[in-house]
Amino acid sequence: MSTVTVRAVLRTGSGRAARLLTGPQAGVFAAIVVLLAITQARNPVALQSDNLIEILRSTVTYFIAGCGATMLLVGGGLDLSIGSVFAAGAVAAGMLMNHGVPWPAAIVLGVAVGGLLGALNAFLVIVAQVPPFITTLGSFFAVNGLVTVLTEGNPLFDFPEGFGRAGQGEIGGIPYLVVYAVVAGVLCHLVLEKTRFGYDTRAIGGNESAALANGVAVDRVKTWLYVISGGTAALCGILLAARLSSADPNSGGSSFAFQVLAATIIGGTSLFGGVGSVGGTALGALLFSVLANTLVLTRVNPLWQNVATGTVLVLAVMVDQARRRRRFRTGRSG
Amino acid sequence: MTTTTHRPTLELRGITKRFGHVTALDDVHLQARPGEILALLGDNGAGKSTLVKVMSGLYAPDEGEIRLAGDPRRFATPAQARSAGIATVHQDLALVECLDVATNLFLGRFPRRGLFVDRARMERETEEFLRSLDVTVSSVRTEIGMLSGGQRQIVAIARALKTGADTVLLDEPTAALGVRETAQAADLIRRLRDQGKAVIVVSHDMQLVFDTADRVQVMRLGRVAGVRTVAETDRDEVVALITGSRRDT
Ligand SMILES: Nc1ncnc2c1ncn2[C@@H]1O[C@H](COP(=O)(O)OP(=O)(O)O)[C@@H](O)[C@H]1O
Ligand SMILES: [Mg+2]
Numbered sequence: 001m002s003t004v005t006v007r008a009v010l011r012t013g014s015g016r017a018a019r020l021l022t023g024p025q026a027g028v029f030a031a032i033v034v035l036l037a038i039t040q041a042r043n044p045v046a047l048q049s050d051n052l053i054e055i056l057r058s059t060v061t062y063f064i065a066g067c068g069a070t071m072l073l074v075g076g077g078l079d080l081s082i083g084s085v086f087a088a089g090a091v092a093a094g095m096l097m098n099h100g101v102p103w104p105a106a107i108v109l110g111v112a113v114g115g116l117l118g119a120l121n122a123f124l125v126i127v128a129q130v131p132p133f134i135t136t137l138g139s140f141f142a143v144n145g146l147v148t149v150l151t152e153g154n155p156l157f158d159f160p161e162g163f164g165r166a167g168q169g170e171i172g173g174i175p176y177l178v179v180y181a182v183v184a185g186v187l188c189h190l191v192l193e194k195t196r197f198g199y200d201t202r203a204i205g206g207n208e209s210a211a212l213a214n215g216v217a218v219d220r221v222k223t224w225l226y227v228i229s230g231g232t233a234a235l236c237g238i239l240l241a242a243r244l245s246s247a248d249p250n251s252g253g254s255s256f257a258f259q260v261l262a263a264t265i266i267g268g269t270s271l272f273g274g275v276g277s278v279g280g281t282a283l284g285a286l287l288f289s290v291l292a293n294t295l296v297l298t299r300v301n302p303l304w305q306n307v308a309t310g311t312v313l314v315l316a317v318m319v320d321q322a323r324r325r326r327r328f329r330t331g332r333s334g
Numbered sequence: 335m336t337t338t339t340h341r342p343t344l345e346l347r348g349i350t351k352r353f354g355h356v357t358a359l360d361d362v363h364l365q366a367r368p369g370e371i372l373a374l375l376g377d378n379g380a381g382k383s384t385l386v387k388v389m390s391g392l393y394a395p396d397e398g399e400i401r402l403a404g405d406p407r408r409f410a411t412p413a414q415a416r417s418a419g420i421a422t423v424h425q426d427l428a429l430v431e432c433l434d435v436a437t438n439l440f441l442g443r444f445p446r447r448g449l450f451v452d453r454a455r456m457e458r459e460t461e462e463f464l465r466s467l468d469v470t471v472s473s474v475r476t477e478i479g480m481l482s483g484g485q486r487q488i489v490a491i492a493r494a495l496k497t498g499a500d501t502v503l504l505d506e507p508t509a510a511l512g513v514r515e516t517a518q519a520a521d522l523i524r525r526l527r528d529q530g531k532a533v534i535v536v537s538h539d540m541q542l543v544f545d546t547a548d549r550v551q552v553m554r555l556g557r558v559a560g561v562r563t564v565a566e567t568d569r570d571e572v573v574a575l576i577t578g579s580r581r582d583t
Contacts, residue, residue: 194449195449195450195451196444198451199437200444202430202432202437203430206433207428207429209426209428210428210429211442212392212411213390213392214416214428214441214442215413215417215443216441274430274431274432274433
């Protein structure tokens with residue numbers, strides 16, 4: 001029993017510092033720095049605080065939903081429906097406000113609608129045993145249709161002033177939106193890394209039958225993960241509505257869902273469960289915002305953004321797979 | 335130990351389990367007694383793993399009764415079986431590869447301090463516990479995925495020991511092990527018995543069975559082919575029961 005390889009000790013024993021250097025986040029972090037440097041060299045606006053804050057502001061919507069997506073993926077689930085739950089949250093909150101519901105209550109209820117849609121996904125996955133990919137692809141279309149029918153495709157506006165302020169206000173130059181994102185990120189990080197719920201989540205994603213055989217309340221944890229995924233997606237939709245003072249039934253969509261998943265995966269979260277972190281997702285989301293910003297400031301046609309996004313995504317997963325194969329003797333691809 | 339007169343801690347009566355048209359278990363009786371190792375033998379497909387899964391709450395039997403200390407019990411989930419004092423080391427190990435040794439030892443019952451999992455306590459207790467078993471791992475933060483098959487098996491057995499259960503089920507605990515690791519696993523299994531636990535171990539390894547077990551129960555095609563105390567049988571008879579060239583019923 002004395003022969004765990006020295007390499008293994010080096011890789012885990014020295015903990016966080018080693019992980020930062022060898023982990024997937026290191027590459028993402030380096031990419032962000034390089035992009036900022038290139039941009040700065042071509043356009044000195046890049047590192048000015050206005051631009052940096054704008055980058056952060058555009059990261060927020062992806063990041064908050066990314067927190068929910070990260071937890072769900074770590075737990076071995078998948079949610080494609082976040083694209084339309086995003087719009088559903090915005091439209092639900094908008095309709096409630098238009099019917100005189102006070103805006104803070106409308107926000108809470110809008111998030112609850114997202115949570116409920118998540119619970120519906122969980123029911124289909126757990127009880128009806130429809131695979132997550134199919135379940136959430138189906139609910140993506142169904143919810144999207146429902147939102148369009150309810151609004152006849154028209155954006156909602158005329159919201160209370162407080163609602164707009166919640167999305168547009170700043171404190172000491174920092175947009176409220178960024179503050180919300182930091183709070184959500186810290187909260188989700190603590191839940192995933194420190195609580196029993198987070199430990200159970202990782203165990204389920206790593207080996208669901210092992211978790212079950214050892215008494216983890218698998219179904220309960222998975223249900224909450226889908227609820228959190230739906231809730232955070234709805235919150236993002238509502239925050240964007242607050243920022244723009246308009247709830248657009250056509251907001252979000254598949255591009256939103258894919259961007260969130262791409263940012264999450266680039267941040268080192270595995271599609272196969274068990275592995276991932278909120279911090280990584282923050283970097284992944286940030287990388288996308290910086291990339292978009294770079295294209296604008298260096299006057300590259302912004303239509304190149306999707307090409308870049310796709311390339312970065314595949315590259316990141318390739319690097320991650322190679323790393324994982326080296327790490328686990330079994331060569332488990334997840 | 336072979337002539338223990340204790341009441342059985344775990345008793346199966348007439349257990350039948352079907353998967354569609356396959357009858358994996360057919361009217362199976364079994365008794366596990368405290369301070370005794372019962373070896374469960376049989377050819378591949380004889381129903382040993384299915385029997386273990388019925389006892390550990392993973393499968394509900396179609397017929398028959400499970401009794402614990404004389405009381406009929408029903409386990410809807412593995413968690414219920416475990417809280418009733420039955421710990422299981424499954425053939426497919428049931429460890430989480432991407433988590434470390436300490437986390438795997440506490441799977442399903444992470445200690446808490448306030449809102450958060452008490453990581454320091456988990457690591458400390460894991461170190462102490464493994465040391466008490468003479469098991470050395472370079473670090474309790476080593477991910478299971480980086481351990482050898484033998485090391486994983488030792489961790490899995492240690493986890494079963496750690497639950498403080500009175501009944502421990504082990505499904506082929508030494509199948510993937512080398513000589514030295516097998517000896518260490520056998521040692522752990524004897525230690526369980528010496529702590530007064532009822533131990534049921536599924537194994538193909540005759541050496542291990544005759545070295546450690548007190549009784550053997552042979553399964554064949556889902557039925558019980560025979561039960562013997564180790565003292566009153568030998569390898570030839572056991573092999574004959576396994577292959578079906580000899581039968582009791
Ligand atoms: N989940 C299952 N679904 C269908 N058939 C099963 C299942 N588990 C076991 N069986 C069948 O039940 C029989 C007994 O299997 P098992 O208990 O694994 O045998 P052993 O562990 O003795 O090799 C085999 O015929 C096997 O194919
Ligand atoms: Mg088996």
